[in-house]
Amino acid sequence: MFSVERKDFGPDFVFGTATSAYQIEGGQGDGRGASIWDSFSATPGNVRGRATGAIACDHYTRWSEDLDLVRDAGFGAYRFSFAWPRLIPEGRGALNEKGFAFYDRLVDGMLERGIKPFATLYHWDLPSALQDRGGWMNRDIANWFADYAAIVAHRFGDRLETIATLNEPWCVAWLSHYLGAHAPGYRDLRAAARAMHHVLLAHGTAIDALRVEGARNLGIVINLEKAEPKTASPADEKAAGLGDALFNRWYLEGLFAGRYPEELVSLLAPYLPERFEDDMALVSRPIDWLGINYYTRGLYADDPTAPVFGFSQSRGDLDKTDLGWEIYPQGLTDLLVRVAKDHTNLPLYVTENGMSESNDARRVAFYDAHLRAVLDARKAGADVRGYFAWSLLDNFEWAEGYESRFGLVHVDYETQARTPKPSYSAFRGLLHNTR
Numbered sequence: 001m002f003s004v005e006r007k008d009f010g011p012d013f014v015f016g017t018a019t020s021a022y023q024i025e026g027g028q029g030d031g032r033g034a035s036i037w038d039s040f041s042a043t044p045g046n047v048r049g050r051a052t053g054a055i056a057c058d059h060y061t062r063w064s065e066d067l068d069l070v071r072d073a074g075f076g077a078y079r080f081s082f083a084w085p086r087l088i089p090e091g092r093g094a095l096n097e098k099g100f101a102f103y104d105r106l107v108d109g110m111l112e113r114g115i116k117p118f119a120t121l122y123h124w125d126l127p128s129a130l131q132d133r134g135g136w137m138n139r140d141i142a143n144w145f146a147d148y149a150a151i152v153a154h155r156f157g158d159r160l161e162t163i164a165t166l167n168e169p170w171c172v173a174w175l176s177h178y179l180g181a182h183a184p185g186y187r188d189l190r191a192a193a194r195a196m197h198h199v200l201l202a203h204g205t206a207i208d209a210l211r212v213e214g215a216r217n218l219g220i221v222i223n224l225e226k227a228e229p230k231t232a233s234p235a236d237e238k239a240a241g242l243g244d245a246l247f248n249r250w251y252l253e254g255l256f257a258g259r260y261p262e263e264l265v266s267l268l269a270p271y272l273p274e275r276f277e278d279d280m281a282l283v284s285r286p287i288d289w290l291g292i293n294y295y296t297r298g299l300y301a302d303d304p305t306a307p308v309f310g311f312s313q314s315r316g317d318l319d320k321t322d323l324g325w326e327i328y329p330q331g332l333t334d335l336l337v338r339v340a341k342d343h344t345n346l347p348l349y350v351t352e353n354g355m356s357e358s359n360d361a362r363r364v365a366f367y368d369a370h371l372r373a374v375l376d377a378r379k380a381g382a383d384v385r386g387y388f389a390w391s392l393l394d395n396f397e398w399a400e401g402y403e404s405r406f407g408l409v410h411v412d413y414e415t416q417a418r419t420p421k422p423s424y425s426a427f428r429g430l431l432h433n434t435r
Helices: 036-042 059-073 097-112 141-159 169-177 189-212 234-257 262-268 276-283 329-342 360-379 422-432
Strands: 014-018 077-081 116-122 162-167 218-229 289-302 311-314 348-352 384-390 409-411 418-420
Touching (some): 014 348, 059 418, 059 422, 077 384, 097 116, 116 141, 141 189, 169 189, 169 234, 189 218, 189 276, 218 329, 234 276, 234 311, 289 329, 329 348
Parallel strands (some): 014 077
Antiparallel strands (some): 409 418
């Protein structure tokens, strides 16, 4: 099924699979508060098929069955997220004990099955009450998030293998506040620039709060894109450099160098928070590991008609997933090696990698090629400690609704029946063969 073998990665390498709360849980009763994705998906035109996460995969009641799937495949870890509005319905203040009881069951269920819990505090489901206060545009969110982080650490920290503060800050800030494709759906440069800084400020503030509570193995998950020029022209090379700064280096340099790329700061200066430089020591608080989500590459071309940045982005001629994303395993190798060489010697985890596809044979080939890409990165010196397949289940794929299927396990949304796909069997074959 796969051309690689379990032994190729070494005995301590972590294999896992991943999900997020809003995409699978449903369970919108029991005291859960509203999130920005509830209102965004309820607004016509935002989500394909007017789908919402109100039911999703009903993981809230079917969590035990889903954890059995993780265990039976042989995965040693499960990356999941806490839903902030399930635990603190208004984002601040009163706690929802039914929400804490759910995650008690979920985390204990992982431990009982020998699965390491890799937790994420924020995977995009901001409580609506905090959006009413400006959300990621408001500097106060750093303290709101730190308070939430401290509560989670106090209640669950001794049972969690790792804690990531945030998932994909580029998506939280740029995709959601400039491109408007995700909640809260803004298309505003000032909003985006402020969110770009506040999301990392909140990360650093939360790291401090987590450490006060004695939490360990702390990190963040960023999504990286292989940014390449569309042609070999100097103008396209420059465009790719700026695209790389916007997508990748803003977060990498902010986290590990305590600065943002100067070429971006100069363009965004009118829109960034005043005296943001004073926060950079907080932004770059030491962490214990870095998670990298990787899916595809972007081709950049000089475009003088494009506002602000003067570039356009497109896809190339490689084979594509059903979302039109190019399949480019070499990009994963290149990015892992680059991060290890240029930014940090911390342990790295590939915290998401997968494809939306109806033909599961292509998914098996995708995973095989990207697993080989991880091995290539390790051979080149990158300290990659684990790999998480996205996703365990077909689920609510944000603005794509339910038509896009990333799962190792097929979900019939009418009956909620789970049916493992050949890609699930491929991982099970890999992970149960320890010779």
